[in-house]
Amino acid sequence: xxxxxxxxxxxxxAIVDVIAPVDDEFLVEADVHKGSMQLVDQERAQxxxxxxxxxxxxxxxxxxxxxxxxxxxxxKGAFVGKVAADEAGRAFAHDIRAAGVHFSTxxxxxxxxxxxxxILVTPDGQxxxxxxxxxxxxxxxxxxxxxxxxxxxxxxxxxxxWDPPAxxxxxxxxxxxxxxxxxxxxxxxxxxxxxxxxxxxxLGLMRDGFIDIVFANESELHAxxxxxxxxxxxxxxxxxxxxxxxxxxxxxxxxxxGDETWEVPAAPIENLVDTTGAGDLFxxxxxxxxxxxxxxxxxxxLGALAASEIIQHFxxxxxxxxxxxxxxxxxxxxxxxxxxxA
Amino acid sequence: xxxxxxxxxxxxxAIVDVIAPVDDEFLVEADVHKGSMQLVDQERAQxxxxxxxxxxxxxxxxxxxxxxxxxxxxxKGAFVGKVAADEAGRAFAHDIRAAGVHFSTxxxxxxxxxxxxxILVTPDGQxxxxxxxxxxxxxxxxxxxxxxxxxxxxxxxxxxxWDPPAxxxxxxxxxxxxxxxxxxxxxxxxxxxxxxxxxxxxLGLMRDGFIDIVFANESELHAxxxxxxxxxxxxxxxxxxxxxxxxxxxxxxxxxxGDETWEVPAAPIENLVDTTGAGDLFxxxxxxxxxxxxxxxxxxxLGALAASEIIQHFxxxxxxxxxxxxxxxxxxxxxxxxxxxA
Numbered sequence: 262x263x264x265x266x267x268x269x270x271x272x273x274x275a276i277v278d279v280i281a282p283v284d285d286e287f288l289v290e291a292d293v294h295k296g297s298m299q300l301v302d303q304e305r306a307q308x309x310x311x312x313x314x315x316x317x318x319x320x321x322x323x324x325x326x327x328x329x330x331x332x333x334x335x336x337k338g339a340f341v342g343k344v345a346a347d348e349a350g351r352a353f354a355h356d357i358r359a360a361g362v363h364f365s366t367x368x369x370x371x372x373x374x375x376x377x378x379x380i381l382v383t384p385d386g387q388x389x390x391x392x393x394x395x396x397x398x399x400x401x402x403x404x405x406x407x408x409x410x411x412x413x414x415x416x417x418x419x420x421x422x423w424d425p426p427a428x429x430x431x432x433x434x435x436x437x438x439x440x441x442x443x444x445x446x447x448x449x450x451x452x453x454x455x456x457x458x459x460x461x462x463x464l465g466l467m468r469d470g471f472i473d474i475v476f477a478n479e480s481e482l483h484a485x486x487x488x489x490x491x492x493x494x495x496x497x498x499x500x501x502x503x504x505x506x507x508x509x510x511x512x513x514x515x516x517x518x519g520d521e522t523w524e525v526p527a528a529p530i531e532n533l534v535d536t537t538g539a540g541d542l543f544x545x546x547x548x549x550x551x552x553x554x555x556x557x558x559x560x561x562x563l564g565a566l567a568a569s570e571i572i573q574h575f576x577x578x579x580x581x582x583x584x585x586x587x588x589x590x591x592x593x594x595x596x597x598x599x600x601x602x603a
Numbered sequence: 604x605x606x607x608x609x610x611x612x613x614x615x616x617a618i619v620d621v622i623a624p625v626d627d628e629f630l631v632e633a634d635v636h637k638g639s640m641q642l643v644d645q646e647r648a649q650x651x652x653x654x655x656x657x658x659x660x661x662x663x664x665x666x667x668x669x670x671x672x673x674x675x676x677x678x679k680g681a682f683v684g685k686v687a688a689d690e691a692g693r694a695f696a697h698d699i700r701a702a703g704v705h706f707s708t709x710x711x712x713x714x715x716x717x718x719x720x721x722i723l724v725t726p727d728g729q730x731x732x733x734x735x736x737x738x739x740x741x742x743x744x745x746x747x748x749x750x751x752x753x754x755x756x757x758x759x760x761x762x763x764x765w766d767p768p769a770x771x772x773x774x775x776x777x778x779x780x781x782x783x784x785x786x787x788x789x790x791x792x793x794x795x796x797x798x799x800x801x802x803x804x805x806l807g808l809m810r811d812g813f814i815d816i817v818f819a820n821e822s823e824l825h826a827x828x829x830x831x832x833x834x835x836x837x838x839x840x841x842x843x844x845x846x847x848x849x850x851x852x853x854x855x856x857x858x859x860x861g862d863e864t865w866e867v868p869a870a871p872i873e874n875l876v877d878t879t880g881a882g883d884l885f886x887x888x889x890x891x892x893x894x895x896x897x898x899x900x901x902x903x904x905l906g907a908l909a910a911s912e913i914i915q916h917f918x919x920x921x922x923x924x925x926x927x928x929x930x931x932x933x934x935x936x937x938x939x940x941x942x943x944x945a
Contacts, residue, residue: 281701282922315671315698315920318660329657348690356657359623578657580624 267363268336268552270413272405272435273324274397274421274428275342275366276376277349278537280575281313283381288389293381298390298452300424301379306393309379319576320356321378323451324419326538326577329360330545330567333583336552339363339413341404341435345396349375360578365406369399386533386572398425402434410435411442414552415474417544420451423459436471447474449544456484467501474551475505476544482507506561508543508568514561523558528569528592538577542567546583559596566590609705610678610894612755614747614777615666616739616763616770617684617708618718619691620879622917623655625723630731635723640732640794642766643721648735651721661918662698663720665793666761668880668919671702672887672909675925678894681705681751683777687738691717702920707748711741728875728914740767744776752777753784756894757816759886762793765801778813789816791886798826809843816893817847818886824849848903850885850910856903865900870911870934880919884909888925901938908932 288295291309301309310316320329328338340357344350346368353375357364373395381389400422410416416439422428436446448466450456456463463485466472475498477485482494495517498505504518509527516523546567550560567583569592574580587593630637633651643651652658662671670680682699686692688710695717699706715737723731742764752758758781764770778788790808792798798805805827808814817840819827824836837859840847846860851869858865888909892902909925911934916922929935 310697313697314701315662316694316701317918318694320657352658352660355652355655359656359658576659 265412265414266337267339267409267413269328269331269415269417269548270339270341270410271324271328271417272341272422272432273419274322274376274394274425275325275344275353276322276378276392276397277353278319278321278378278380278576279310279316280319280380280382280535280537281316283313283383285383287312288381288383291381293389293391294454295383295389296387297454298392298421299454301391301393303373303393306377306379306391309391313379313381317575319578320353321537321577323421323449323541324417325357326541327417327545327548328362329357329578330542330571330583331549332361333579334546334549334563334567334587335584336549339409341366341409343396343400343404344368344375345373346370347374349377350396356578366404369396372396372399380537382535382537382575386536388535388537390537394425398427400425400428400431402431405431405435405438407438410438411444413439413444415445415447415548417447417449417548419449420455420459420463423455423462433471445473446471447476447544447548448472449476449540450481450485453480453484456481460485460487467503470502472503475503476508476540476547477505478508478510478540506543506547506564508540514543514565516557516561523561525558525561525565528562528565530569530573532573534573535575536572538571539568541577542571542579559593562593562596563587566592607754607756608679609681609751609755611670611673611757611759611890612681612683612752613666613670613759614683614764614774615761616664616718616736616767617667617686617695618664618720618734618739619695620661620663620720620722620918621652621658622661622722622724622877622879623658625655625725627725629654630723630725633723635731635733636796637725637731638729639796640734640763641796643733643735645715645735648719648721648733651733655721655723659917661920662695663879663919665763665791665883666759667699668883669759669887669890670704671699671920672884672913672925673891674703675921676888676891676905676909676929677926678891681755683708683746683751685738685742685746686710686717687715688712689716691719692738698920708746711738714738714741722879724877724879724917728878730877730879732879736767740769742767742770742773744773747773747777747780749780752780753786755781755786757787757789757890759789759791759890761791762797762801762805765797765804775813787815788813789818789886789890790814791818791882792823792827795822795826798823802827802829809845812844814845817845818850818882818889819847820850820852820882848885848889848906850882856885856907858899858903865903867900867903867907870904870907872911872915874915876915877917878914880913881910883919884913884921901935904935904938905929908934
């Protein structure tokens with residue numbers, strides 16, 4: 262295994278988030294599933310946008326948020342994703358590079374515009390996402406740079422990549438390259454409806470050895486194993502040959518691998534504003550610890566800490582330097598105390 | 604005087620704000636004057652943007668912020684300003700209409716792009732603004748709808764309009780129409796460097812009867828009368844035939860008209876994040892009270908309350924409904940107690 266240039270290389274949909282606060286009635290009238298991500302076509306996106314209040318525009322995209330978070334924790338990150346050569350695409354490229362992330366995917370010079378995610382945030386801080394995939398549909402295997410992928414300790418893939426059809430092949434190509442180079446491959450299940458759409462394929466990816474690490478929240482896990490019972494889903498997951506990180510919102514996180522289990526509580530927060538990016542940032546913190554060979558329960562705490570920052574403001578990119586937050590965190594220090602006591 | 608459709612019609616530069624946190628060193632390296640607004644050309648704007656971190660994009664523009672704030676307080680507002688027919692221009696139009704403001708100025712179909720203001724926010728919450736005027740330079744008298752201007756109780760003009768040369772005539776045209784209809788005309792001095800650029804003309808506007816109400820902060824007033832002494836500046840202002848609202852940051856606000864004086868303390872805040880829009884929102888609150896014929900010290904408190912909301916988050920448009928904030932405000936109720944005690 263050669264020296265690495267990156268801790269994590271993320272492959273995902275390159276998306277600009279368009280955020281507005283709404284009340285619950287708006288969700289009912291717009292006929293959207295609260296808390297989920299739905300794909301919308303350009304016309305529906307326009308109609309939703311017209312109905313939304315004044316918006317805040319920030320870069321997003323699930324894996325992109327994760328890599329930006331990793332970078333904020335001092336990790337070396339790279340991202341691969343497709344924007345168009347338009348204003349939003351230039352803003353996306355600016356922002357991810359400004360976060361210290363290596364990003365060299367060529368923008369699509371023709372075809373649909375840069376992807377937008379219209380995010381409706383209700384007063385309870387819950388977010389409901391409506392994604393117009395746009396230029397993301399132009400991501401193909403040709404965008405995978407074998408040297409880049411080989412030089413990252415972990416390749417991180419978002420389940421959402423299963424939505425634009427051509428990206429699926431890019432996903433498999435990248436996974437093959439990473440494994441050939443002796444690297445690990447991580448997958449996030451992304452969203453409960455995403456799992457519904459691609460359940461058999463996601464299970465196949467784990468069972469065919471494409472995936473070494475899985476990130477999921479409780480509902481995604483329930484959807485993956487078609488059960489309403491958490492213990493049943495976790496038991497099934499233990500039989501896959503993967504390391505699994507399961508997030509449970511205010512109940513914290515559970516890491517399982519075969520018969521082993523690590524549990525951590527949620528990091529404390531003062532004010533829940535917008536849950537967008539909670540899962541993405543959990544993965545960022547977890548992988549920042551993991552690529553530095555930290556104990557798995559410390560990795561989970563670092564993930565929970567990163568998630569706690571992101572849910573206290575609009576948008577899914579950190580507004581404070583997470584490395585400094587980690588340095589000052591009592592919650593992280595509790596790990597050491599727990600370890601000493603053990 | 605005929606019936607009115609609008610409480611306030613604002614005329615100003617239509618600008619999209621591009622905001623990023625920076626440290627003080629960044630300002631030194633970029634050679635910008637902390638706390639001020641500077642005009643930049645497209646090339647300089649691009650260089651600054653390249654150097655900035657990840658950004659948050661929201662609609663801005665001084666008078667536009669004021670009218671959006673007025674609307675949030677339940678007032679009926681209209682705005683006139685020039686965007687281009689591009690993504691940023693469409694976002695500006697969406698956002699101001701979403702705020703409940705009437706906006707019907709035609710976008711420029713050719714020429715430069717929609718104006719951007721690159722806002723650098725330092726850890727002390729101070730903002731430093733770099734404005735590329737772009738399409739604002741295409742605002743002319745042809746954009747003034749006499750019927751619209753005549754039907755607003757107050758015409759509100761921003762001093763920044765003196766920067767794009769053609770807008771000056773639009774400004775005077777609108778003022779003439781408003782006065783012919785028996786309406787009042789308000790001017791904000793906008794920024795200390797803006798006053799430096801146009802000092803004699805601003806004084807002329809007051810002395811030639813173009814302006815009935817003036818908004819200024821302390822430093823703008825010092826620049827207007829070329830004095831470093833607040834009392835001297837206020838004494839000079841009392842001799843102009845205007846109602847003047849002077850904001851003094853954490854020292855509150857002073858309203859003067861001839862020999863009369865009304866003083867109010869600043870509204871309490873918990874956490875100073877970004878001072879962008881403080882002056883704009885003071886004007887919003889003041890005018891919301893003024894157009895409902897409230898006592899002037901109550902108007903000033905309503906202004907200070909609106910400003911206190913805006914400086915506790917990024918961006919210069921309200922994130923909460925200001926009318927509800929006003930309903931619940933102990934600070935506003937102190938006015939009634941003060942009035943009863945008097």
